Amino acid sequence: MAEVTLKQMLDAREERVKKQKIILSRYKHPLVSFTMNIAGPIKTSPLIERSFFEGVKLLKENLPQDSIVYQDIDIKSTGCEAMFSVKYEASKLKDICSSLEEGITIGRLFDMDVINADGIKLERKNPRNCIVCGTPGRACAAGRVHPVDEIQTITREIMENYFFLLDKERVSDLAVKSLLDEVYATPKPGLVDCRNNGSHTDMDINSFEKSAYVLKPYFGECFSIGKNTVSLSPNEAFPLLRNAGILAEKTMYNATGGINTHKGIIYSMGILCASIGRLWLPEDPFRCASDICLESANIVKESIQKDFEQIDSSTAGGRLYLKYGISGIRGEAASGFDSVLKIGLPCYKELRNKNFNSNDAGTITLLYLISNVKDTNLYHRGGVKGAEYAVKTTKKLLTDFPEPTKNQIETLDDAFIKQNLSPGGCADLLAITYFLYSLES
Ligand SMILES: [Zn+2]
CATH class of the missing domain: 1.10.4200.10 (Triphosphoribosyl-dephospho-CoA protein)
Structure with a gap:
């Protein structure tokens, strides 16, 4: 599996933001932008893909019927990405995404951002806990407290x-x-x-x-x-x-x-x-x-x-x-x-x-x-x-x-x-x- 560089990751993020803007301006509905939360230089594998598609499936099952007006799913070396333009209230979308992220074990690996029709990203109500030690917030990640292989083992x-x-x-x-x-x-x-x-x-x-x-x-x-x-x-x-x-x-x-x-x-x-x-x-x-x-x-x-x-x-x-x-x-x-x-x-x-x-x-x-x-x-x-x-x-x-x-x-x-x-x-x-x-x- 290919290792990706920081530059590739930053480019991918930039591209993602561009894509979000295009979809928002075209459909004028709130947007769910779903990526996987995977530490280290390897961002895809068959197991990561299975997890991602499980997330896609669960998200679709939890959205109101026929509310998705557009979807874009992309498996890249920089990670799995999905975007859904959804005809539904942004705050309710955020609740659905949070309940998936927090309510099931594998949800810890989901990053389901919700952007409202005006292009503003909704903040999560509860901070995420560190995947290794459970400390709330981003302190561990920011301070690189845990070695990458430890995070990868827990992720797996x-x-x-x-x-x-x-x-x-x-x-x-x-x-x-x-x-x-x-x-x-x-x-x-x-x-x-x-x-x-x-x-x-x-x-x-x-x-x-x-x-x-x-x-x-x-x-x-x-x-x-x-x-x-x-x-x-x-x-x-x-x-x-x-x-x-x-x-x-x-x-x-x-x-x-x-x-x-x-x-x-x-x-x-x-x-x-x-x-x-x-x-x-x-x-x-x-x-x-x-x-x-x-x-x-x-x-x-x-x-x-x-x-x-x-x-x-x-x-x-x-x-x-x-x-x-x-x-x-x-x-x-x-x-x-x-x-x-x-x-x-x-x-x-x-x-x-x-x-x-x-x-x-x-x-x-x-x-x-x-x-x-x-x-x-x-x-x-x-x-x-x-x-x-x-x-x-x-x-x-x-x-x-x-x-x-x-x-x-x-x-x-x-x-x-x-x-x-x-x-x-x-x-x-x-x-x-x-x-x-x-x-x-
Ligand atoms: Zn920690």
Whole structure:
């Protein structure tokens, strides 16, 4: 990143003043002139730009609708600049800008000057505090009390912490939304959806809704665990995630009155959120799906290897694994969610590109997952015969109709219900598909 000289900074300021005058005389409305408060010779970086655009977004959200009559945004080596000519009272504009500067952590880095229509800059009501020691006023800056690298470190921390919390919120919101998108996707063969409760008698849409909402903090916690263990090897994050997962299961059972709605997804989505946390950078928050899935495999591999070495036939899952090599959601995670990367996501993306909406693209994607994945839930409820029946009938439908209609899927739904079949494992993979897709877009 280029270092700028004092002369360049002074020239930039002069140019800015000229630009302000031109905009004021042209539009005759108060002006917000927004720059970033960055010490040292380096004035831009991807993280500084992200912070700046966050400021632009927040400012626009807080201004009355349609009040901006002109805007000018300029990213220069001397710093990010934005000017807004706003049809609004200057003193009220100043209040909005001050509340952003003072009301949120990252606002300390915003300089949002307000100039009224007569060209007079409005003074702030409260002096700003020193970014390092909190002393009010400009004494520290004027006396160069703190070394530049100390100010830069604190500046970076402010940005990093702000975006960490913001992205944690986004990731956990998206995780919950993906769970809901999955349960709302209709029709789904044998599963709870808006059409019926599938092959289930003990749960309905409402159980899934309750469970999805209470799991939000858990997903955020997994993201934090990932970020906080970034200096450890991936498998060392796993015990922390397992503990969080055990608590999340209790939360789920409490919310649903003892019904298992999301046990599988607590495991897989938790690991995915942790992977996102481990790969997270404030300037580049979300990596591509294949990177995230690879990191997930690294987190679980060792623990799963141990699990499968010790497996015996005392549990249904153990018997399935020993007899048929079916490893369920743990196997999926260890493979880096191979079925999602190779079937779920490509299929869903292709359908979305063909203008299928998220519901219809999701229900068809689910069928491709059912016909390709060994779903432990199908084996548990229907045995080998039932599972094979489910795969065969789904495959037949897709061979005859690669993009089946709603009616055709409803017929499949009825057939699954008749046989008491429910592909819950594939439903989880659909939720993961929704999640990774929304993260990438
Ligand atoms: Zn100070």
